[in-house]
Amino acid sequence: MPDNKEQYFDILIAGAGFAGSLTALILHNQGFKVCVVEKGRHPRFAIGESSTPIADMQLRDIAVKYNLPWLHDFSRYGSWQQSHPEIVCGIKRGFSFFKHHPGQDFTTDANHKNELLVAASVDDIQSDTNWMRSDVDAFLVSKVQEAGISYFDLTEIVSAKRNSEWEFNCICPEGAMVIYAGFYIDATGGGFLLEKLTGVKTSSDSFLTDSFTVFSHFHGIARWTEMLKDANIPTADFPYDPDNSALHQILDEGWIWMLRFNDQRTSFGFVLSCKEQSLKGLQTAEIWDAMLAKYPAIKNILKDATLAAEPGKIIQSARLQRKVDRCFGPGWAVLPHTAGFVDPLFSSGIAHSISGIQKLVLILKEHFNNPEPLFEGLKEYERSIFAELKLADQLIAGCYRAMPHFELFTAWSMLYFAATIAYERRLMRKELPGYFLCADDPYITDIVQKSYIDLLKILDKPQPSKEDITQFTNLIRERIKPINTAGLLDPSSKNMYRHTVAVF
Numbered sequence: 001m002p003d004n005k006e007q008y009f010d011i012l013i014a015g016a017g018f019a020g021s022l023t024a025l026i027l028h029n030q031g032f033k034v035c036v037v038e039k040g041r042h043p044r045f046a047i048g049e050s051s052t053p054i055a056d057m058q059l060r061d062i063a064v065k066y067n068l069p070w071l072h073d074f075s076r077y078g079s080w081q082q083s084h085p086e087i088v089c090g091i092k093r094g095f096s097f098f099k100h101h102p103g104q105d106f107t108t109d110a111n112h113k114n115e116l117l118v119a120a121s122v123d124d125i126q127s128d129t130n131w132m133r134s135d136v137d138a139f140l141v142s143k144v145q146e147a148g149i150s151y152f153d154l155t156e157i158v159s160a161k162r163n164s165e166w167e168f169n170c171i172c173p174e175g176a177m178v179i180y181a182g183f184y185i186d187a188t189g190g191g192f193l194l195e196k197l198t199g200v201k202t203s204s205d206s207f208l209t210d211s212f213t214v215f216s217h218f219h220g221i222a223r224w225t226e227m228l229k230d231a232n233i234p235t236a237d238f239p240y241d242p243d244n245s246a247l248h249q250i251l252d253e254g255w256i257w258m259l260r261f262n263d264q265r266t267s268f269g270f271v272l273s274c275k276e277q278s279l280k281g282l283q284t285a286e287i288w289d290a291m292l293a294k295y296p297a298i299k300n301i302l303k304d305a306t307l308a309a310e311p312g313k314i315i316q317s318a319r320l321q322r323k324v325d326r327c328f329g330p331g332w333a334v335l336p337h338t339a340g341f342v343d344p345l346f347s348s349g350i351a352h353s354i355s356g357i358q359k360l361v362l363i364l365k366e367h368f369n370n371p372e373p374l375f376e377g378l379k380e381y382e383r384s385i386f387a388e389l390k391l392a393d394q395l396i397a398g399c400y401r402a403m404p405h406f407e408l409f410t411a412w413s414m415l416y417f418a419a420t421i422a423y424e425r426r427l428m429r430k431e432l433p434g435y436f437l438c439a440d441d442p443y444i445t446d447i448v449q450k451s452y453i454d455l456l457k458i459l460d461k462p463q464p465s466k467e468d469i470t471q472f473t474n475l476i477r478e479r480i481k482p483i484n485t486a487g488l489l490d491p492s493s494k495n496m497y498r499h500t501v502a503v504f
Helices: 019-028 054-065 069-075 077-085 132-146 192-198 222-230 284-294 295-301 349-367 371-402 406-428 442-459 468-483
Strands: 008-014 034-037 089-092 094-099 115-119 128-129 148-152 154-162 166-172 173-185 211-219 247-248 254-260 265-273 322-324 332-334
Touching: 008 019, 019 034, 019 132, 019 349, 034 173, 054 069, 054 192, 054 349, 069 077, 077 089, 077 128, 077 154, 094 295, 094 406, 115 406, 128 132, 128 148, 132 148, 154 192, 154 332, 173 192, 192 295, 192 332, 211 284, 222 295, 247 406, 349 371, 371 406, 406 442, 406 468, 442 468
Parallel strands: 008 034, 008 173, 034 148, 094 247, 173 332
Antiparallel strands: 089 128, 094 115, 154 166, 166 173, 211 265, 247 254, 254 265
């Protein structure tokens, strides 16, 4: 240990996004001496994200278990607005999907053949939320500082070495700085720093999903519900206003997210298949314009939209899928978003991060000073993260394959919603949550694997027949039956699900 003990910490966390800050707060309350190192400074732009019932259940659990009572308020829209109306968020009543066809205006029928609404809450007060991440992240950093946790922003870790403890060489506004720590948690949300410090590589080779995004934040995006009414498309039997949800516009090449916030901003982005030949070699603006030209209703949504000040431009990502080769090593571990990412289709990022935080904190609390059980605990943690990414990848890859055929997409997506219900039931029963989305449940992983093979067989045909689609839908309905407590794929629902959170 160095002579300057003020610069020695049990745990250094790199990255002050919501996951890094929340981890720091929990570990601090568990008696660890923690510091957080942030390369940038808050508030900073981060793309909008939405919570889910799983995320909100876990926030409430953490609030009680780790003596963070203020965290409970962020688990529902109503309590968020009562306690912190200054922190921007939006209502997220569920998941909404609308299928578009190239060159055509949006159409549907009385059976909602091109619509799917899956409610997750009974009203706006109990609703999940769309997070304006710049606001949420900045607030959590303020809580880190308020707790007396050492926080270094505008500080870059340039190198590190580890003997009995870590020695981190940093550059900060005051110049060079050395920080010593017993353990390092990477919460940066990517593999760059991890590779620089440990040599662990990141790749996308193992993924079935293959997508990228073109996105920004906007003012003045038209409300989709108003556009439906203007087109004389009935909305009276919708379980909620789809603009108050994670609104997905489904295309042949991918999909669009629309997340509204209560300050009139909207997060809007195309998520497109990297295999789409018509987009190869195009620049960001050209991709954007090509998609608007192909889908008239989408162009109409954006006709009066203007870019928000942050980020102030349209951004194109590289391929989204990535996974580190290892999730832990001697004296270090990564949080789930650093470990890997698949795709934002089902808004699972917040919930997956919180699930991983809870597992990692428990391992460190129980085994921090016991190398052998610590190793075994972290090895199981790694197995869980990789299994969770594999399940999410297969579920999302199936969605992309099915997007040109909305009935197939609707049937396939019910595998995801059934898995979430099964996981919610674990949380409600106060069981050990195990792997996220029940990726440790052989029944769930088996039916997803079998169903993916069955889906590919149908899609190998030049055009799936009505009989193919009906048989596949019936097959999914039967396979999810043991875990389906929400009436998923009940024909009488007509793709309108009024409440799907798990019940006993």
